[in-house]
Amino acid sequence: MEISSKENTQFFSNNTILPVDRSSFKSESSASKEKQSCCGGIKIFLGALSFVYFAKALSGSYLKSTITQIERRFDIPSSLVGVIDGSFEIGNLLIIVLVSYFGAKLHRPRIIGAGCLIMSAGTFLIAMPQFFMGRYRYERYPSAMNLSVSISPCLQEKSQTPLSALEKSQAKLSAECEKEAGSSMWIYVLLGNLLRGIGETPIQPLGITYIDDYAIEENAALYIGCVQTLAIIGPIFGFLLGSLCAKLYVDIGFVDLDSVTITQKDVQWVGAWWLGYLIAGVISVLAGIPFWFLPKHLPKPESRKDSSTSSEQSKFIIQDNKEQHRSYQPQVKIAEMAKGKLLELLSRLLNFLPSLKNLFGNPVYSLYLCTSILHFNSLIGMVTYKPKYIEQQYGQTSSKTNFVIGLINIPAVAFGIFSGGLIMKKFRINVLGAAKLSLGSSFFGYLLMLSLFAMGCENSNVAGLTMSYHGTKQKAGYEQGLFSECNSGCVCSQNDWDPICGENGITYVSACLAGCQASNGSGKNTVFFNCSCVGILESPSRSSSAVMGPCQKGNECPKMFLYFLVISVITSYTLSVGGTPGYILLLRCTKPHLKSFALGIYTLAIRVLAGIPAPVYFGVAIDTTCLKWGSKRCGGRGACKLYDSSALRYVYLGLTLVLGTMSVFFSIAVLWALRRRSAPQDETLSANGERGTCVTKSRKDHFVNSDHLIQTMYWPEKETRL
Numbered sequence: 001m002e003i004s005s006k007e008n009t010q011f012f013s014n015n016t017i018l019p020v021d022r023s024s025f026k027s028e029s030s031a032s033k034e035k036q037s038c039c040g041g042i043k044i045f046l047g048a049l050s051f052v053y054f055a056k057a058l059s060g061s062y063l064k065s066t067i068t069q070i071e072r073r074f075d076i077p078s079s080l081v082g083v084i085d086g087s088f089e090i091g092n093l094l095i096i097v098l099v100s101y102f103g104a105k106l107h108r109p110r111i112i113g114a115g116c117l118i119m120s121a122g123t124f125l126i127a128m129p130q131f132f133m134g135r136y137r138y139e140r141y142p143s144a145m146n147l148s149v150s151i152s153p154c155l156q157e158k159s160q161t162p163l164s165a166l167e168k169s170q171a172k173l174s175a176e177c178e179k180e181a182g183s184s185m186w187i188y189v190l191l192g193n194l195l196r197g198i199g200e201t202p203i204q205p206l207g208i209t210y211i212d213d214y215a216i217e218e219n220a221a222l223y224i225g226c227v228q229t230l231a232i233i234g235p236i237f238g239f240l241l242g243s244l245c246a247k248l249y250v251d252i253g254f255v256d257l258d259s260v261t262i263t264q265k266d267v268q269w270v271g272a273w274w275l276g277y278l279i280a281g282v283i284s285v286l287a288g289i290p291f292w293f294l295p296k297h298l299p300k301p302e303s304r305k306d307s308s309t310s311s312e313q314s315k316f317i318i319q320d321n322k323e324q325h326r327s328y329q330p331q332v333k334i335a336e337m338a339k340g341k342l343l344e345l346l347s348r349l350l351n352f353l354p355s356l357k358n359l360f361g362n363p364v365y366s367l368y369l370c371t372s373i374l375h376f377n378s379l380i381g382m383v384t385y386k387p388k389y390i391e392q393q394y395g396q397t398s399s400k401t402n403f404v405i406g407l408i409n410i411p412a413v414a415f416g417i418f419s420g421g422l423i424m425k426k427f428r429i430n431v432l433g434a435a436k437l438s439l440g441s442s443f444f445g446y447l448l449m450l451s452l453f454a455m456g457c458e459n460s461n462v463a464g465l466t467m468s469y470h471g472t473k474q475k476a477g478y479e480q481g482l483f484s485e486c487n488s489g490c491v492c493s494q495n496d497w498d499p500i501c502g503e504n505g506i507t508y509v510s511a512c513l514a515g516c517q518a519s520n521g522s523g524k525n526t527v528f529f530n531c532s533c534v535g536i537l538e539s540p541s542r543s544s545s546a547v548m549g550p551c552q553k554g555n556e557c558p559k560m561f562l563y564f565l566v567i568s569v570i571t572s573y574t575l576s577v578g579g580t581p582g583y584i585l586l587l588r589c590t591k592p593h594l595k596s597f598a599l600g601i602y603t604l605a606i607r608v609l610a611g612i613p614a615p616v617y618f619g620v621a622i623d624t625t626c627l628k629w630g631s632k633r634c635g636g637r638g639a640c641k642l643y644d645s646s647a648l649r650y651v652y653l654g655l656t657l658v659l660g661t662m663s664v665f666f667s668i669a670v671l672w673a674l675r676r677r678s679a680p681q682d683e684t685l686s687a688n689g690e691r692g693t694c695v696t697k698s699r700k701d702h703f704v705n706s707d708h709l710i711q712t713m714y715w716p717e718k719e720t721r722l
Contacts (some may be wrong), residue, residue, distance in 0.1 A: 058236025091197025
């Protein structure tokens, strides 16, 4: 019909009816321009939103990659780092309700642009302490610091130290303490991460709804999929950026790098953690610029204008527009409008409790919510401290650890989520099948994780901590005694951490505690001689010498690290396969009018009960495995210098597995509740032809729309399209 009408128009235009010809072509031309404008506008918004998703994912993953760097730079325990990590979720929760409710009524692109600016401001704030807290100072034996004064490591008497050197050292320390007093610079990192959470809040709810409102209906799922794909690429680049920055010394550009006496393998090494935040902040600023030039509304696609069956969201927007149109009528008084809004708010509040009761009265939803809370507690704690675990357990550098996670683990997770959706589509799995797939994924994933207990490294041989000075293994513990007969004549401090490696393969906490009488060279090339504690295990003919830095872990450790990587990748993939089926289960087993509310409660519960507490109590648990705490220059306990490898492995993996196992039991309960609920509803369907809530209605309803399952991430508005 459309082709024939165009032919008729052309026929008449070639003859006599010129006015009709102009108007017809004008209308066609305007319709074509409107379509191009709509498509062009939504594609520009799509590109801008994709870049924002990339930017926020990059900065979030970069924070995870710098956990150990921040801990060492600010000399704080893991539990405090966990609080800093959880502050992002706190910032997000502070304004999520306001943004979700009022954001849709305002200029959504500009609110997203403002969010990007706030997010970038928070990212810049995280990096700021580097420029105010002075140069990074690590513990080093004086001769290794390229000083002109030669001091014996084992001070037989305090008088051996030149008075001028002592006075200068004490004066310098006093000045540093005055500068450091009253300043806890890590608070700026916490506040910066809090700002990041506030700025990130409007991006997802407002960005996705804008696409859903103005995109052609059949293209909306594809567009949202593109956005979520970029969100997965972001963490890859975030960890790779973390790997690059960890290679660079923290004060690069401010100090002579030749004077640095520690290497990347030293536990005191801190990379240029601040540099990545500056880069991420600039990217966030650039990502927000296009939104300031986008319109509040785009032209509605013709298919949505003429459609008689618009979506629930479209109906709401149309009704809202009508209400706004009526509000401009002069006869409506402001007082009456305010009264109407107040009554509407009270009505919603009165409906809140019954809706909440109805929601938690659904056993499938309640059980699945408990499952997800436990599951995400396990995953968030594991992911937050995975870089730290690899560094401490396998003796890897921060740079290599971040590189491995970014290039191997993150792609495995993305492929697992994609595979879950593909399996659902390929085999046309119904809700009961989705519950089984989610359960199977968790069960086999945590079962594989059990094997990681056997893939650890033994404790480093550290005299006085993990073994005696005579070379015999002993139970690890800080109070085992760093002092022995071999160093009894030395004036040493047990608070120092300046490890040296004896030629007997044992690490000593400091050259003084090793009983070294002389040294030669400077910087990284310092060699210590006549070390009485090293000589205990050496033959008299050999010189008891030692070099700077700790000894390497055992020969089996590199092989164990390789095994760990293989199992870790398979485990990450297996656990991720159940992500999409689990989300489909959540959507399908909720009454249609409660879906949005159910997803809101679900997101809130995950953030409050998993996102915030998990990094904190994982950090507290990891701190209990510390063997040697560092000391701050002005007194007080600093960051941990040495962990008990075996205890760390059992605490880290054990806590992850306990939470995961509990979630598996709740998953079994979800499956049992589904089976119990499906039995009577199947009978009802066969007798009356009625449709149940959790049981799919017909074979078509058993199959999940492939346009949505191909998506690799989740978003709150997804239920309106599924």
